[in-house]
Amino acid sequence: MNFLTPLAFALAVLLPIIVALYFLKLRREEQHVSSTYLWRTLVRDMAANAPWQKLKPNLLLLLQLLFLIILILTLARPFVWGETVAGSHLILVVDTSASMGATDVTPNRLVAAIASARQLVDGLPSSARVTVIDAGAQVRVPVSSASDRGAALAALDALHPGTTGADFASALTLAAAIAAREPDSEIVILSDGHIALPENFTLPSRVQYISIGKENNNQAIGAFSLQTESGGRTLTAFVQAINFGSQEARRRLVLRADGQLLSARDLTLTPSKSQAITIPDLPANMRSFEATLEGQDALATDDNSWAVSPSSEKISVRIVSTGNRFLETALRLMPNVETTVYTPTSNLQSFDSAQDKLPTSNFQLTIFDSVISTGTLPTGDLFFIAPLRSTEFFSVTGRVDAPIATPVVADDPLLRYVDLRDVVIQDATRIALPIWGRAVMIDSKTNAPLLVIGEQDGRRIAILAFDLRRSDLPLRVAFPLLMANLLDALVPGGASGIPANVEPGKPLAITAPPQTTLITVRTPDGQSQTMTPTNGRVVFMQTNRLGVYEIASQDKLLGRFAVNLFNANESDIAPRGSLPIAASAPQSKIENQKSKTEWWQPLAWLALALLVIEWLYAYRGQVARVWNLGVGRLVKRNL
Template sequence: MSFLTPLALIFAGLSIPILIMYMLKLRRRDVLVSSTLLWRRLLRDREANAPWQRLRRNLLLLLQLLILALLTLALARPFVPAPTVVSGSVVILLDSSASMQASDVAPTRFDAAREAAQEIVAGLGVGDVATIIAVGPQPRLLASPTGDRAILRRALDNAAPTAGPADWEAAFALSAGGLVGAEDVRAIIISDGALPETLPPLPGEIRFVGVGGGSDNLAITALATREGAEGPQAFLRLVNYGESDAEPLIEFSADGVLFDVRRLPISAHNSAALTLTDLPYDMRVLQAQLSTEDALPLDDIAWATHTPPASGRVLLVSEGNLFLERALTALPGVELVRLSPDQLVPDEDYALYVFDTALTGTLPSANLWLIGPAVSSGGSFTATTVAHVAADDPLLRYVDLSDVHILQAHAVEPPPGARVLVEAEGGPLLFVAERSEGRLAVLTFDLRDSDLPLQIAFPILTANLVDWLLPRGGLATIAGEGWEGIRPGDPVPIPSDPEATEIRVTAPDSTRHVLPVGEKVPVFAATDQLGLYLIEQRDRSDTVLQSAVLTVNLFDEAESDIAPRASVRVGQTEITAAAREEEGHREFWPWLAGAALVVLVVEWWTYQRGTIQSR
């Protein structure tokens, strides 16, 4: 055992004055009397009040010396060496994503991670400071840099896991601000290791503390509906991340009423798909739920809304493209009109114009889909290997472009505010944009210069783009864009009705949120719960003008794959969970101070008891 402030031991010298006070007594004047028979008590007092006398056993003296000893030791701050993960200026990144709610570690991974963080806080030494950041869909600063372990422990006690993925990039940016300029800085990541591999480096040393013990988990990773030839259809994808085969029971409910139960065999580390074609024709909300229990229940249930398909007349200007024509005519509600490039575009209005040809004249002010447009100032490029795909965008839902080969593409500059969905090394291959005159989708290569029409992705991409391009009204506009693709924490813009004065959103836990209607499009950001959100637009008389249902699902394979990782990659460095331990200090002066207080109470009680008896 050692002492952090050994100079405080000099207070032990206060025991000398205490002893002297018990040895030094008052001296009184001698008086001659005729007999001591009546003065025996006085003689006893005389002996007791001699200037110096031998110390006798005295309980109060022992208690007072014990109090002094305990307080002196507490001021000296004794400690014993203890292993600790970090010291100095520490930033603790506590994973609070959905996968941390897995129960393969009792009670959950998050509780195990919080306990590990508590141990780190307990091992902080003199001068050490710590910052705690909870890494969820929106990283939260739980505790600013402080050396007060009580504040740090309280922050950890109040921490809670979320139901969404972790935004590690934002968390790293937040933590980097606290590490810059500090000395002896360290960052410690407490997680099951489901981190992206493209994280930027952090200043200082980085440690990784892993949690988790198993990988058995079944997850619904996709659920969507569409209008088929004979009514609504549903598509479900299930993934088995476990080590053994499974055949779970899946319950399907339409608007809260159970209507079908299916078994879906699925092998280990594999996926399986299921298509339902006998859905109720008037269904509004579809729910799928696994009846099999596993380590992570968050991805055992999913919801999807069904919106009537967009419909309208579509004008196709093309020299002849059988694959494109078949993909368009297969869409329900689409009335296709074909036109060759040498024919004049009629004056009548169409809901969507598809130009599968070179552009030679003025484009109509409407919704447009341009395929292989040749731009005189742009030229073309042959570096068409796909470099980036916006896989999270609803327009690319279930679209796999990994095996698509393209001979060449036109160099087209996307307009301001456009979303580039697919990009090659030479430039964008697919982008979309919102314009005042209508929506725009541009496929920068000719379909005849690629094998995309031969891929299963082509009819799916066509359906997604046409569904987005065809006009809808009110809340159905957003619902048709794939509200099923919203994940926890995603902000949702809600177009308002011209007569609406407020938008009311009821969350899955029945919490109500009211959004004011103004010049800007209202944005609802409190999507931190999984489930159904009811959106209502109301006028001044509180009449519901429009209503829609918003679904928030996990649908994140990185979170559902709960197999713990042995290492994480930060920058160019691979960091394993076997971090070396440092020598820390485990102090116990609070226990000594508490013991001194208890002895003080005993001393006071003993003194009061003796005083009362002497009376």
């Protein structure tokens, strides 16, 4: 409790004065006597009638002291720090990511955020409007500019923590657009601060950030994978356990397969460190595996992870080329790849599909090495190397001489363990970056894309802008690593085309076998969704539930995949007191903004009530007589 005018407490000196007056007050009891003449002399001779006699219980004194205490508190203007808004339009951006399920606040962070949001809504004037933005993996606006408080509160109560990170960039961009359309708006962000935003992200100046959460006590499984050993007879599990807390933690790692216990190990996890665990000699005939960290922490969502047995089938790759020993050798050295080389009849930069028909076999990936079909491109995923002509997927705009390959992002998964320093490239095709793709490598001089990857209409596509035979990349250790990473990205999941792991909330493109009319996906909770393939593919969107999914076609199992929360940003639950958001105001970070909520008005009403009670008690005799007189007249009038 704080006070705006603490000098008002100086009036507390009146309290002992009132008590002293009661000590000095003459205390005479009313008695009926025949005459007062003989009593006057006796009373006159008494010295102040013993003023300091023992103080007896007195309700009137108690009421007067309480009134003075409440009056002093009222004049001191007590207040508490809280969150409030000043605008007529409140925009609530509520974080519903996985970390908001942490239980370091009761019952969890999201419920605490909803309680704070409800308090803000209840404190708004009657004419104010409310917008609620659900900042999850998919941004939703359940209520927009609503004057109905009930609808806003119901939308808040319907929120629940997800299993993914939050798309805060989209959520705050939407909030800023709404605030710009309605100038008297204020944005309130309710989150634990674990959000990813672009650099120099800006918002209007009227922004509040309410930090949710208290502790960082959490351990998580950061990775879980299976590898085939002994020619496919056994499996080895690789598990990474991470302690995101600031204290040492003891947890038990339990591994099960198809519900059967296989291993249990006690772990001692060092603060802010990870620990790698290898579990060999696991049976290869099991369908799915589950790793669990037993014990208690603040976030249970990341204590479980799943993995599926690797597929033993090989990836079918078709190479359309006039001859490229480097490319063919790199692919044939991969144990899970089966390559077929097709050479056009004419040694040209392009060929006519009517004359040089591609084999009709169902290849998962087709690589065009410096040649492109002038007809319809084959089905499946595509990889273009040094294309000299535009296609339906990209446009060729010219040439780049002696480009210098530079990664766009230093830690791009496609460039894992790939060192591109000092790679010599004679020339490259200049390609306009397509809307469906992202640049992985660019020319540091012209910013022209050198490696592009993405997805269009359910097909994964990659473009390498330079000819491998006109660079020294194939002579470096980085080349087979780059090809392996590209193959994993273009054909995730190997021959089945089904990746072993899928991020929560991410769509999954599934290639249907020939003559397949229905694809059924069974989710971890036992529900099924049936889809009809279009152009040989279906896209499954409902990957928000953690666990193992099964994909089938006409009762034939096509494969399995696991959905896991391998997200360090969500598992590191330490709340952040500020957000890296540049505001229109001079401040560079949005921090917790507090406001004063005064409590003098209810205290003033309480003081007035005590004063009325004190007066009624002091004159209770007269009040009773007046009351009885009034009641008596009323009774007589009615009679």
